[in-house]
Amino acid sequence: MRTIAARIHSEYTDVTAVGGVAVPLDEQLTGGIRTPLLVLMASVVILLLIACMNVTSLLLAHMAARQREFAGRTALGATPMQLSRESLAETMILASLGGVLGVVLARWGVATMLATVGGNLPRAEEIGARPDGVHVCGAVGTCDRCPGRDAAGGSLLER
Numbered sequence: 001m002r003t004i005a006a007r008i009h010s011e012y013t014d015v016t017a018v019g020g021v022a023v024p025l026d027e028q029l030t031g032g033i034r035t036p037l038l039v040l041m042a043s044v045v046i047l048l049l050i051a052c053m054n055v056t057s058l059l060l061a062h063m064a065a066r067q068r069e070f071a072g073r074t075a076l077g078a079t080p081m082q083l084s085r086e087s088l089a090e091t092m093i094l095a096s097l098g099g100v101l102g103v104v105l106a107r108w109g110v111a112t113m114l115a116t117v118g119g120n121l122p123r124a125e126e127i128g129a130r131p132d133g134v135h136v137c138g139a140v141g142t143c144d145r146c147p148g149r150d151a152a153g154g155s156l157l158e159r
Helices: 002-011 024-067 067-075 080-120 131-143 146-153
Strands: none
Touching: 024 067, 024 080, 067 080
């Protein structure tokens, strides 16, 4: 900084005082709101983990309650693959409805947040629900096949 100030002073002799302040780029871009945003993000992640654990627990309880139905259908000739497909279809319907509701709530929440404190947020025009985040959530939702396998073929610990 001193070297730059000396060069400016040598080129422009009529300028008497030259100075500057170096600000890190991330602080320039996020302003003083970095810490509150990190706390908000951490609380959202914790809330989503709790919600996912609750849904998984409900699905496992639902499948455990249907053990007699699955046993009867297996006795009538249903294969474990057919039972797994049925439970996967039920899980996919639940995941799809949850995903649509999540996208709607995310867009509404972002719009509400920007209307409330949009003037105080740096780069507020870039805030939004990004499509790649929606795709990741959808991919994670389709990987939940454990309740179907557990119901179709017995406990995972017995194999």
